[in-house]
Each structure stands twice: as structure tokens, then as C-alpha cells.
């Protein structure tokens with residue numbers, strides 16, 4: 518009797534695991550929206566500008582480099598004019614933004 522739960526428990530666990538890996542996947546459309554709202558004012562509409570004439574042009578930067586750059590500014594390892602905005606990003610936001618920015622400048 519007790520073991521009748523087992524198949525449904527397996528199904529639930531599987532569903533949860535699948536949902537989790539879906540969350541970790543970058544959402545480029547979300548990244549684009551967030552980029553336009555939070556980053557474009559300094560880095561340019563297509564990430565083609567040097568923010569405050571000091572940053573690198575970030576269009577087409579490698580995804581992992583963008584994630585690292587954002588983490589370093591979030592934790593204060595690198596100080597810059599955009600850090601207030603960068604400090605508020607979640608890990609998922611950083612993934613989404615990086616995936617989007619990496620598609621620019623191709």
C-alpha cells in the first residue's frame with residue numbers, strides 16, 4: 518500500500534529537477550529587455566559604446582567573461598559607475614544578460 522506513492526514521487530522529483538534546469542538556462546529575450554532598461558543608457562542601445570568613455574565595448578564579449586565581470590562589480594572587487602545597477606542583479610539576471618550581450622556585435 519505504502520509503495521503506491523513511489524511512482525508518483527518519482528514523477529514529482531523528475532518534474533522538479535526538470536524545472537530547475539529550465540531556470541538555470543539563460544533567457545535571451547529577458548536579457549534583452551533587462552539590458553534595454555538597465556544597461557543601454559550607459560553602454561549604448563546595442564552595447565556598442567564605451568560606458569563613460571572608460572569601459573570596454575561589451576557587444577560580443579564572451580558570455581562567461583560578462584558573467585565574471587558582473588560578479589566582480591557586484592561584490593565590489595571592481596569599482597565602477599555602473600555598480601549600483603550591477604549589485605541588484607540576480608544570478609539568473611547575469612546569465613540572461615550575458616547570453617543576450619554575447620549575441621550582439623556579431
Ligand code: HEC
Pocket residue numbers: 552555556557558559560568569571572573574575582583586587590595596597598599600602603606614
Ligand atoms: C551608470 C552607467 C552604467 C550602467 C547603468 C551600467 N554600466 Fe556597465 N560599466 C559602466 C562603466 C563606467 C564601466 C567601466 C568601469 C568598470 O570597470 O566598472 C562598466 C563596465 C562594464 C563591464 C565590463 C567591461 C570591461 O571594461 O571589461 C560589463 C560587462 C558591463 N559594464 C555590463 C553592464 C551591464 C550588463 C549593465 C546592465 C545591467 C551595465 N553594465 C550597466 C557603466 C555602467
